[in-house]
Amino acid sequence: MTPHIRAGRGQIAETVLMPGDPLRAKWAAETFLDSPELVNDVRGMLGFTGMWRGNRVTIHGSGMGMPSLSIYANELITKYGARTLIRIGSAGAMQPYVKIRDVVLAQTASSLSTPSRGILRDINFAPCADFGLLMAAYAAAQTKANDVHVGGIYSSDVFYDERPDLNEQMTRHGILAVEMEAAELYSLAARHGCRALAVLTVSDHLLTQEALPASDRQSSFGDMVEIALEAAFA
Ligand SMILES: O=P(O)(O)O[C@H]1O[C@H](CO)[C@@H](O)[C@H]1O
Numbered sequence: 001m002t003p004h005i006r007a008g009r010g011q012i013a014e015t016v017l018m019p020g021d022p023l024r025a026k027w028a029a030e031t032f033l034d035s036p037e038l039v040n041d042v043r044g045m046l047g048f049t050g051m052w053r054g055n056r057v058t059i060h061g062s063g064m065g066m067p068s069l070s071i072y073a074n075e076l077i078t079k080y081g082a083r084t085l086i087r088i089g090s091a092g093a094m095q096p097y098v099k100i101r102d103v104v105l106a107q108t109a110s111s112l113s114t115p116s117r118g119i120l121r122d123i124n125f126a127p128c129a130d131f132g133l134l135m136a137a138y139a140a141a142q143t144k145a146n147d148v149h150v151g152g153i154y155s156s157d158v159f160y161d162e163r164p165d166l167n168e169q170m171t172r173h174g175i176l177a178v179e180m181e182a183a184e185l186y187s188l189a190a191r192h193g194c195r196a197l198a199v200l201t202v203s204d205h206l207l208t209q210e211a212l213p214a215s216d217r218q219s220s221f222g223d224m225v226e227i228a229l230e231a232a233f234a
């Protein structure tokens with residue numbers, strides 16, 4: 001047990017999928033895992049452990065934003081022995097050729113800052129995905145219906161950004177999409193020698209202002225979950 005996770009030590013798998021939304025964790029566990037067991041509900045943050053094709057997997061919410069993800073990822077890694085952490089999140093497209101429901105594999109995650117900044121200080125660390133997971137996810141994505149893009153994303157501290165110039169620079173520098181957790185996940189994984197990847201589904205478009213409803217973000221991003229599971233156990 002930790003301050004934020006009530007699971008016993010053996011109840012968390014070495015492979016953890018992390019959506020921001022706890023109800024996406026519930027939907028994904030009930031849809032894709034055999035015999036999913038609820039292992040956490042502290043503060044309403046849901047975690048489930050079950051089996052996928054004979055492999056043990058935990059699907060645990062991260063909450064929104066890097067400080068929240070940092071709490072759960074730290075505890076999952078240091079107290080429960082998680083070794084492979086794959087974020088399954090929604091994102092806002094920042095390029096005209098990236099469409100709603102496309103999948104984005106985050107090769108790198110730029111940010112203005114992360115919770116790890118306190119440790120890294122003046123180091124302009126470049127958080128990046130595990131290459132093996134990235135390659136396996138790209139291969140898995142070729143078998144799915146939606147288009148896949150691989151490249152840099154932007155992990156923002158805010159959803160409602162009042163600096164349009166910032167998004168313009170991200171778009172100008174080829175950033176594919178914005179979300180709010182991957183940079184800290186990659187930094188933590190690097191520090192603890194774990195594998196990490198963010199597999200994202202485009203739910204919003206910053207250039208066209210399209211946006212999917214909350215119900216779709218919660219329970220319709222199946223390709224992303226399958227890609228994450230296939231990559232984890234490739
Ligand atoms: O859908 P999730 O995984 O929560 O991810 C995205 O959605 C939230 C904002 O709506 C942020 O957490 C952002 O990163």
Ligand SMILES: O=c1cc[nH]c(=O)[nH]1
Binds near residue numbers: 090092178179180
């Ligand atoms: O952080 C996020 C997530 C989804 N859509 C956005 O526009 N931003």
